[in-house]
Amino acid sequence: MNSIINEVGKKVAVLGLGESGYQSALELQKLGFDVFATDKSDTQVLRERVEALGRKGIHAECGKHSFERVQSADWVLISPGIPPQSEIYQALLKWKKPVYSEIEAASWFCSSKKIVAVTGSCGKTTTVTLIQRILKEAGRDVVLCGNIGNPWIGELSKINSDTWVVLEVSSFQLKHCRKFKPHIGVLLNIHANHLDWHPTLEDYSFSKLKIFENMTEQDWMLIQKLDEEKYGPVRSAATKHYLNPVGQESLLENAARQVAEIADVSFSVVDHVFRNFEGLEHRLEKFWDKDGIQAVNDSKSTTPASLIWALERYPDQSVVLITGGRVKTPSFMECLPALKAKAKKIVVIGEAQPMMLQEWAELKPESAESLAAACKTALASAKKGDTVLFSPACSSFDMFKSYIDRGNQFKSLIRPK
CATH class of the missing domain: 3.40.50.720 (NAD(P)-binding Rossmann-like Domain)
Structure with a gap:
């Protein structure tokens, strides 16, 4: 010390x-x-x-x-x-x-070297939650912390040399790291994000890749090959594994499964956790199903990439989408291919309306003055087999206190008490 x-x-x-x-x-x-x-x-x-x-x-x-x-x-x-x-x-x-950053400072004093760190533009919270549940189900001592809500530095007293530390790590935190070194580092994906904070996409991707830079031959890095080719080179001595989902397995499940394999956890434990995992609140949360129409709360979606990620979970032309909020990206044009394929109707709210209405004009999106009005329009448009998806692709602070407040209001409007 x-x-x-x-x-x-x-x-x-x-x-x-x-x-x-x-x-x-x-x-x-x-x-x-x-x-x-x-x-x-x-x-x-x-x-x-x-x-x-x-x-x-x-x-x-x-x-x-x-x-x-x-x-x-x-x-x-x-x-x-x-x-x-x-x-x-x-x-x-x-x-x-x-x-x-707090992550860097906490790493100086952590008594465990069994650190699993996960970063990426989409899917971090779900992935670290899956990893934590897998390790816990396998009987390991595990602490879940970081950008998920409870800072690592505040959990140090709970950690000993046998504890597995599962960290959600943001680009902001990684940018100000110098010696931080996980035993297993996971970079799920890189999409243009947080360019209201990072000056360039290059700065953002460089910060993400810093998760690997201090790792040694005894450590493991997981990354998508396409991200490595696009944003690399990756400077790391760690053993490299590529994220490669098989069959119906998602990218996040593949990441969690590979971490479990490195940690010597049996596939039966992993499969048990996957079967019983119901998802997380405000992250593709299916909470209502009536007359063959389901409603999904994805209020945690704050970027175009996360909207695309959500849309790709559903059959073509089956989504009635509610989206919009406070803009934090220079454009929403990258969403167009997924919207064309998946969305049968688009309802836009919040400060993003002018940009979305202009950039997606060929899809004839409809504006709504409030979330309540958007929900009314969406439900009236949905038919049996459709999904009413609330995936804002924007921050919440134009109309709500937080993404949690935003998601809770959406659920109460769709499913009144």
Whole structure:
């Protein structure tokens, strides 16, 4: 522990007091660091966290960034919510300050080397959940954490040398990693995503590929061959396996199965978990079926790639689609082939309406002023054998508090209590 402090320095500034920043401030203080925590936003939750940190002897603030305090730190732990174009981020570049993510910092102190890290543009949460359930069913001690909601650094006390750590990892977190090294690294796919944060697709793909760069001959990397050819070369000494679904197996199931094989888990355990897996809420969640019409809540879909992924799960011309929200992509044109094949009707909501209506004009999409109006139109259009699919391909913040709020409202409108 002292060697890490000697290497990076004792004084750390934690930028961002979301869950990962808050947990990081608490844990880093326990580990002996001198912590200053700051968040430019000012909400009741943040004020409560500032007070809670203060009671622990950690100086914290919200509503501003005290640049002098940040500049005086030896290094910075940065929240994924702080984009490179922000004033504080640009100041860090000017100061040449070492900047690390919570994933990187947690890796310094984790007592287990049995780390499975999964990244990708689509399917991360489902994949890590499958892997966690497979390992648990096989009798292994396992902790699921990371970008899935509970930060790795806050789970360190639960982890020993025999624990399997299953991590969901984002491009934002990987961008600020230096030594992080999983034993099994999985890159599910790469599609244009988060270009409101990453300056280019090249920067985004480079961040994704960083998951492999510190791995050794004793480690394993899983990647699609097409992604390697398009976005490589992949610089890694790890043993390479290609993701290659067979028959009815999905890409996510193939990834989970290959991880299980590397971890020496029997196929019978894997098949048992697959048979009993009902999916996750807000991720292609089938929640209603009446008169041969089913409704599926895919509110977690925030990108064109995730919309395409969802559409491809259904027969041709069987989807009545509700989509739209706050735009976070330069275009939705890549969705056109899947929409032509799968969607019999498209209803668009939110701030994305002008762009979607223009780019998909040949498909004659219909606009709706609210989610309630969109649901009414979709249900009236659906026939026996159809699926009413809510897959927004956008963020939720134009009309909703979160993708969870958005998904719950959709379900309550389709299936009133």
